[in-house]
Every structure is written in C-alpha cells, then in structure tokens.
Amino acid sequence: MDRRTLLKTASAGLVMPLQGWAQDKYPSKPIVWICPYAAGGGADSRSRQIAKAMGSVLGQSIVVDNKAGAGGNIGTEFIARAKPDGYTIGMGNFAPLAVNHALFKKLNYNPFTDLVPIMLIDRGPLILMVRTDSPFKSVKDVVNAAKAAPGKLSYGSGGIGGTHHLSGALFEHTAGIDMIHAPYKSGGAATTDLLGGQVHMMFEQMYSAMPAIKGGKLRPLAITSKTRSPLAPDIPTMAEQGYPEVEVLNWQGLVGPKGMPAELIKLLNAAGNKALQDPETRERILSQGNEVGGGTPEQFAALIKAEAPRWGKVVRDAKIEPE
Numbered sequence: 001m002d003r004r005t006l007l008k009t010a011s012a013g014l015v016m017p018l019q020g021w022a023q024d025k026y027p028s029k030p031i032v033w034i035c036p037y038a039a040g041g042g043a044d045s046r047s048r049q050i051a052k053a054m055g056s057v058l059g060q061s062i063v064v065d066n067k068a069g070a071g072g073n074i075g076t077e078f079i080a081r082a083k084p085d086g087y088t089i090g091m092g093n094f095a096p097l098a099v100n101h102a103l104f105k106k107l108n109y110n111p112f113t114d115l116v117p118i119m120l121i122d123r124g125p126l127i128l129m130v131r132t133d134s135p136f137k138s139v140k141d142v143v144n145a146a147k148a149a150p151g152k153l154s155y156g157s158g159g160i161g162g163t164h165h166l167s168g169a170l171f172e173h174t175a176g177i178d179m180i181h182a183p184y185k186s187g188g189a190a191t192t193d194l195l196g197g198q199v200h201m202m203f204e205q206m207y208s209a210m211p212a213i214k215g216g217k218l219r220p221l222a223i224t225s226k227t228r229s230p231l232a233p234d235i236p237t238m239a240e241q242g243y244p245e246v247e248v249l250n251w252q253g254l255v256g257p258k259g260m261p262a263e264l265i266k267l268l269n270a271a272g273n274k275a276l277q278d279p280e281t282r283e284r285i286l287s288q289g290n291e292v293g294g295g296t297p298e299q300f301a302a303l304i305k306a307e308a309p310r311w312g313k314v315v316r317d318a319k320i321e322p323e
Helices: 003-011 044-059 069-078 096-097 139-148 163-175 187-194 206-214 262-276 279-287 297-317
Strands: 016-022 023-028 029-034 064-065 089-092 115-131 155-156 180-183 200-204 218-223 249-257 291-294
Touching: 023 096, 029 044, 029 069, 044 064, 044 089, 044 096, 044 249, 044 262, 044 279, 064 096, 069 089, 069 096, 069 115, 069 249, 089 096, 089 115, 096 249, 096 297, 115 139, 115 187, 115 206, 115 262, 115 297, 139 200, 139 218, 155 163, 155 187, 163 180, 163 200, 163 297, 180 187, 187 200, 187 206, 187 218, 200 206, 206 218, 249 262, 249 291, 249 297, 262 291, 279 291
Parallel strands: 029 064, 029 089, 155 180, 155 200
Antiparallel strands: 016 023, 089 249, 115 200, 115 218, 115 249, 115 291
C-alpha cells in the first residue's frame, strides 16, 4: 500500500500507523505531548485524555510531559524548537497562541510562524460568579457598584493574561468601570479566595465553575458564550445583560513545530479527529459545557488568526503587563 492510500485510510478513521514515513514506520516509538501548564489543571487533563485516545488510533503510546511556566511560554517554545518529525507535539492554548505576543515584550518563539496548527480540540465559555451571600444579583448590580466606588471591587484570576483575567479586563473596558485584578497561581486558588471572601467575583471556566454553583456555594451572574448553555439554561449571557462584546471562549488545540511535512500534519489531524469521535472523550468534553473541536488544520489556523488581534487589543487597551 502506498503512502497516499495509507493517508486516505487514516483520514477514514482506521487504526493503522503510516508505513514508509521517512523510510521508517510512523510512529515507530512513543510520541511526546508537551503540555505548557502544570499537572492537575484543565490543559493537563485534556492533554492526557486526547493523548490516550490518539495513541489508540495511531497504535503507539503518547506520553504527556508538563513544561509549565511564563504563562505557557516555556512549554510552547519547547514545541516550537522541537524536531519536526512528529515525535514532539503538544497543546496549543489560548494565551500562548493569541495573547502573549501582545503581553510579553519578548517571546522566544513566534506563535504565528514557529508553530503549525493541527487541530482544535475544544473551546468553552466562562461564568461570572460571586458568593451566594453577595449583594450582586446581576451584571447590572456589579456595574452600578463599581461605578459608585471605582477601584474598590476585585475579581480573581488564574494569572495575568489568561481567559479569567482577560474576561474581566474586557468587561471593565466595555462597561467603563475600574476594578482591582487579583491574580493567583491557578484558577483553583482564585476560586478558593472567592469562596473565602477575599475577592468579590471571578470569571471562571464553566467546567470548573459548575460544581461550586451546583453545590450552592457560588452564584452565577452571566455566561460568556453567545447563547445560553444547555447545561445551565438559567444562566443569562453577558449579551442578554447588555454586554455583547464580552463574548469569550477559552480554547486549546494540537500544534507541532514548523517544518512538519504536510502529509504528517494530515495524518495527525486525522488521528485527532478520530480521537474526538470516541464516545467517552466526547461525553467528557460536552459534560463540562465545552464544544468538541475537530476540523482541519486550516480552520484552527483561522481561529488563531482571528483571536490574536482581538486579544492583543484588549491587552493594549487595559495596559496589561506580565508579572
């Protein structure tokens, strides 16, 4: 069977490694999947989930290696500098691909030329939430209070430049209010202090927010998706409450280093799409309120191209600087 026929069968979702790649079998050894964030977080858990599913498709193990730090830059740079032979790939996240180019004065990689988009994995909204004993019952309540006392209300985040932070910064700019940003080392740490009353509110990713909301510990005020989530139909959108510009979806996908042959990118894309069809994988993504990704490398590249200038503008308008 020639290479073209094998690529066609891979695209059809058959579990078969590519023969004859670089005069060898691909993959003939374990693949390393770089996750630019620490173990235990959302990016890490999704990396391990998709790596396992893709490994089954490719007939080879995919080992997740966490290289956290610098807002995702360390791990992302590692992917960018890897040999483009398909044995080092990784998670391309919202901040390193669409935000950090504007946030950091210098990056040791170019997110637009040093990385190859392979496939979108998932994307999902955030929820603006407060403690259940908070006086705020709506977004309007927050805006009115912030305007009455500029610089007094605070919102937590999992760090500078992430979706928690940028959602808050976009909200501030759109509503014309001034609040205090309180960055933490993780979204979980920020949520802990929100529960403890150290901060007034937080935009949290839906999958992390829902347990506390369902447990009656936090009150949701709005969701950042264009439409209401079927998993939480009672939570209004930011648009419904007068702020359609505050539409935010956290996303992540599979990327590799520049220089990867087009046929190898197609093969990995086919394996990734097949992995996303796994019922258990789809159920886990959907049950967290996220959209299942998939599609072509070109579609993922188009998303990055559209998101980068938008969030670059938010960084500049809010005068955000790295820690």
